[in-house]
Amino acid sequence: MKLEGKIAIVTGAGSGNGREIALELAREGATVAILNRTKEKGDKTLSMIEENGGKGISLEADVADAKSFKESISKTIEKYGKIDILVNNAGIFDGQETFPTTDEEDFDKIISVNLKGVFLGTKYTLENMLENKNGVIINIASVAGLRGGTASPAYTASKHGVIGLTGDTATKHGPDGIRSVAICPGMIETAMTKEMLEDPSEQTKELIESIPLKRVGKPEEIGKLVAFLASD
Numbered sequence: 727m728k729l730e731g732k733i734a735i736v737t738g739a740g741s742g743n744g745r746e747i748a749l750e751l752a753r754e755g756a757t758v759a760i761l762n763r764t765k766e767k768g769d770k771t772l773s774m775i776e777e778n779g780g781k782g783i784s785l786e787a788d789v790a791d792a793k794s795f796k797e798s799i800s801k802t803i804e805k806y807g808k809i810d811i812l813v814n815n816a817g818i819f820d821g822q823e824t825f826p827t828t829d830e831e832d833f834d835k836i837i838s839v840n841l842k843g844v845f846l847g848t849k850y851t852l853e854n855m856l857e858n859k860n861g862v863i864i865n866i867a868s869v870a871g872l873r874g875g876t877a878s879p880a881y882t883a884s885k886h887g888v889i890g891l892t893g894d895t896a897t898k899h900g901p902d903g904i905r906s907v908a909i910c911p912g913m914i915e916t917a918m919t920k921e922m923l924e925d926p927s928e929q930t931k932e933l934i935e936s937i938p939l940k941r942v943g944k945p946e947e948i949g950k951l952v953a954f955l956a957s958d
């Protein structure tokens with residue numbers, strides 16, 4: 727097991743990529759704090775971990791809300807004494823919206839969850855990691871963080887921002903013993919893409935056709951990659 731004795735936080739671990747990341751980290755021996763907006767979904771992930779013989783805690787948290795997010799990070803530190811791994815995974819998606827169809831409020835909402843959430847998680851977890859001179863922060867960005875035209879303006883901007891925050895953390899805190907890494911998945915089969923995949927538009931079909939493996943990814947594949955990146 728690669729992660730025995732490690733304490734991990736995974737945001738948005740009540741579904742899709744986050745759930746599989748939490749399950750895989752636990753399979754590799756980490757104790758996992760599951761932070762999710764809807765507590766019941768986080769509880770379900772925790773029970774799946776416990777059924778496999780793993781350990782963890784489920785906490786209700788909104789990553790866009792500093793008070794709620796900070797409290798759940800503090801509770802994790804109180805219970806386990808440290809944080810070794812933070813996975814900033816929670817995110818929302820507004821499909822293929824364009825500038826004319828994106829309201830200011832929608833833009834703010836996406837940025838608050840996808841980008842400010844990563845800032846808050848990093849800021850409040852880093853305090854503990856810096857004390858321990860050890861930690862890894864893994865941010866779930868997207869191919870939409872590398873180029874325009876694959877998603878909405880808000881989602882694209884938020885994921886470009888996530889890559890920016892990752893680089894800032896890695897360069898400023900690498901010397902303190904902290905690693906920060908972003909991963910940029912293409913389309914993955916989760917609740918976020920369910921509608922698009924069940925009734926694919928021409929654009930979605932073309933997108934799948936452009937993937938060298940000619941298939942979308944599975945959340946389990948993201949889980950295994952994150953477990954590798956979290957390992958020493």
Ligand code: NAP
Pocket residue numbers: 737738739740741742743744761762763764765767787788789790815816817818819839866867868869910911912913914915916917918919
């Ligand atoms: P998903 O199945 O919809 O899961 C998202 C999870 O995040 C849910 O458990 C959701 O909880 C939680 N969440 C949403 N907003 C939150 C908030 N403000 N605070 C706390 N938790 C919150 O989506 P997914 O596909 O697994 O996406 C996970 C990450 O992967 C996202 O960052 C996404 O941008 C990224 N990603 C996905 C794909 C893809 O094709 N699926 C590709 C590239 C990157 P509730 O249900 O309670 O709201």
